Amino acid sequence: xxxxxxxxxxxxxxxxxxxxxxxxxxxxxxxxxxxxxxxxxxxxxxxxxxxxxxxxxxxxxxxxxxxxxxxxxxxxxxxxxxxxxxxxxxxxxxxxxxxxxxxxxxxxxxxxxxxxxxxxxxxxxxxxxxxxxxxxxxxxxxxxxxxxxxxxxxxxxxxxxxxxxxxxxxxxxxxxxxxxxxxxxxxxxxxxxxxxxxxxxxxxxxxxxxxxxxxxxxxxxxxxxxxxxxxxxxxxxxxxxxxxxxxxxxxxxxxxxxxxxxxxxxxxxxxxxxxx
Amino acid sequence: xxxxxxxxxxxxxxxxxxxxxxxxxxxxxxxxxxxxxxxxxxxxxxxxxxxxxxxxxxxxxxxxxxxxxxxxxxxxxxxxxxxxxxxxxxxxxxxxxxxxxxxxxxxxxxxxxxxxxxxxxxxxxxxxxxxxxxxxxxxxxxxxxxxxxxxxxxxxxxxxxxxxxxxxxxxxxxxxxxxxxxxxxxxxxxxxxxxxxxxxxxxxxxxxxxxxxxxxx
Numbered sequence: 001x002x003x004x005x006x007x008x009x010x011x012x013x014x015x016x017x018x019x020x021x022x023x024x025x026x027x028x029x030x031x032x033x034x035x036x037x038x039x040x041x042x043x044x045x046x047x048x049x050x051x052x053x054x055x056x057x058x059x060x061x062x063x064x065x066x067x068x069x070x071x072x073x074x075x076x077x078x079x080x081x082x083x084x085x086x087x088x089x090x091x092x093x094x095x096x097x098x099x100x101x102x103x104x105x106x107x108x109x110x111x112x113x114x115x116x117x118x119x120x121x122x123x124x125x126x127x128x129x130x131x132x133x134x135x136x137x138x139x140x141x142x143x144x145x146x147x148x149x150x151x152x153x154x155x156x157x158x159x160x161x162x163x164x165x166x167x168x169x170x171x172x173x174x175x176x177x178x179x180x181x182x183x184x185x186x187x188x189x190x191x192x193x194x195x196x197x198x199x200x201x202x203x204x205x206x207x208x209x210x211x212x213x214x215x216x217x218x219x220x221x222x223x224x225x226x227x228x229x230x231x232x233x234x235x236x237x238x239x240x241x242x243x244x245x246x247x248x249x250x251x252x253x254x255x256x257x258x259x260x261x262x263x264x265x266x267x268x269x270x271x272x273x274x275x276x
Numbered sequence: 277x278x279x280x281x282x283x284x285x286x287x288x289x290x291x292x293x294x295x296x297x298x299x300x301x302x303x304x305x306x307x308x309x310x311x312x313x314x315x316x317x318x319x320x321x322x323x324x325x326x327x328x329x330x331x332x333x334x335x336x337x338x339x340x341x342x343x344x345x346x347x348x349x350x351x352x353x354x355x356x357x358x359x360x361x362x363x364x365x366x367x368x369x370x371x372x373x374x375x376x377x378x379x380x381x382x383x384x385x386x387x388x389x390x391x392x393x394x395x396x397x398x399x400x401x402x403x404x405x406x407x408x409x410x411x412x413x414x415x416x417x418x419x420x421x422x423x424x425x426x427x428x429x430x431x432x433x434x435x436x437x438x439x440x441x442x443x444x445x446x447x448x449x450x451x452x453x454x455x456x457x458x459x460x461x462x463x464x465x466x467x468x469x470x471x472x473x474x475x476x477x478x479x480x481x482x483x484x485x486x487x488x489x490x491x492x493x
Contacts, residue, residue, distance in 0.1 A: 014459075021439060032409070036421055039412050043419050
């Protein structure tokens with residue numbers, strides 16, 4: 001400013017003031033008009049983003065409700081179709097005992113009823129285990145995952161293995177349960193859709209977060225496909241994975257390795273150890 | 277016909293009147309800062325007119341006015357900004373400005389109009405006004421920015437300081453009093469606009485505003 005003052009002659013000063021004022025005011029007015037219009041556009045864009053996010057959350061909630069409903073229907077069907085006929089048959093055998101007084105027939109009838117009661121007990125145990133695996137509750141995530149993978153390998157179709165590198169302390173029960181459900185859903189999807197020969201899960205801790213990495217050699221998903229399915233009406237299981245990840249305050253990432261030989265799913269969960 | 281100078285001076289009372297009209301509903305600190313500033317500005321301008329003080333060599337009133345004006349605008353901006361670092365820097369710049377003025381006062385140089393002082397004020401305040409507008413673009417909280425009193429306060433300061441910037445910067449170079457008075461008219465017009473915009477801000481501040489908190493990303 002001082003330089004400008006020194007280099008300007010008295011007659012030029014008037015022009016400098018007039019021209020400078022006009023230019024600066026024009027500039028300021030242009031900026032103000034630009035801000036008014038551009039700010040509105042940014043606001044509307046952000047609002048649309050917020051709306052999309054809300055819709056996504058709504059879809060997740062719907063998926064969760066649908067999943068619960070389907071789970072209830074499955075339990076109801078198991079009880080109605082399997083436990084119901086079993087108990088009805090037991091009742092028939094016992095009724096027969098009341099009518100038929102012949103001791104050998106009575107003995108045979110009681111033996112049959114006992115067999116059916118054992119079946120009913122096993123059925124109810126299976127239903128209960130499918131709701132909450134006892135290994136998960138009693139021995140933790142590592143044992144539950146190993147147990148699940150052993151069963152999968154035992155079936156002969158896929159070789160499943162897991163390696164927990166850093167799981168000396170258990171996560172909170174709710175966290176373990178959510179992680180187990182996510183792993184279970186991922187493994188189910190791999191078995192159902194990917195035609196994989198092996199599944200391998202690793203666990204480790206880095207920077208205060210626990211990482212679960214699931215590799216398989218089948219046909220999997222990459223993040224873009226996961227997002228797309230997550231936003232569509234399809235992919236109920238994926239929506240459940242998303243909502244559970246959200247409850248965990250974690251993140252999930254689907255990718256394929258550079259050589260395109262196997263797919264990888266990385267689940268990141270903030271570490272929250274159980275007090276016990 | 278009233279002179280532009282008189283209209284400009286009496287326009288200082290417009291925001292004051294609007295504040296008094298809605299004073300029960302106004303609970304915003306920056307508006308009350310503006311209230312005090314407008315009263316001071318009105319009294320100060322009356323003194324200047326009475327003493328015909330725009331003979332710049334004895335314009336000590338203008339010098340103290342610049343200091344008070346800077347502190348008022350800086351306080352208002354401080355309350356309107358959201359960025360903490362920018363607020364801290366504003367405190368730093370303001371301290372620098374106050375120290376500069378104290379040094380001038382203690383050296384007895386406060387009796388001369390100083391273009392550097394007014395330019396410093398203008399550059400800092402204009403920069404912060406632009407920063408505020410940028411903040412509004414990147415983090416909009418209401419759909420129509422012009423529904424916010426903050427916007428009108430900032431625009432008022434921006435137009436006033438940008439419009440009068442060259443007049444202040446070259447004030448000491450203008451020769452005759454008549455010539456100076458002619459150019460001072462630019463400042464009067466900007467002052468009228470500023471007070472009109474401040475009045476809009478006061479009126480808007482008395483109305484409840486719907487801010488979308490979720491959009492504060």
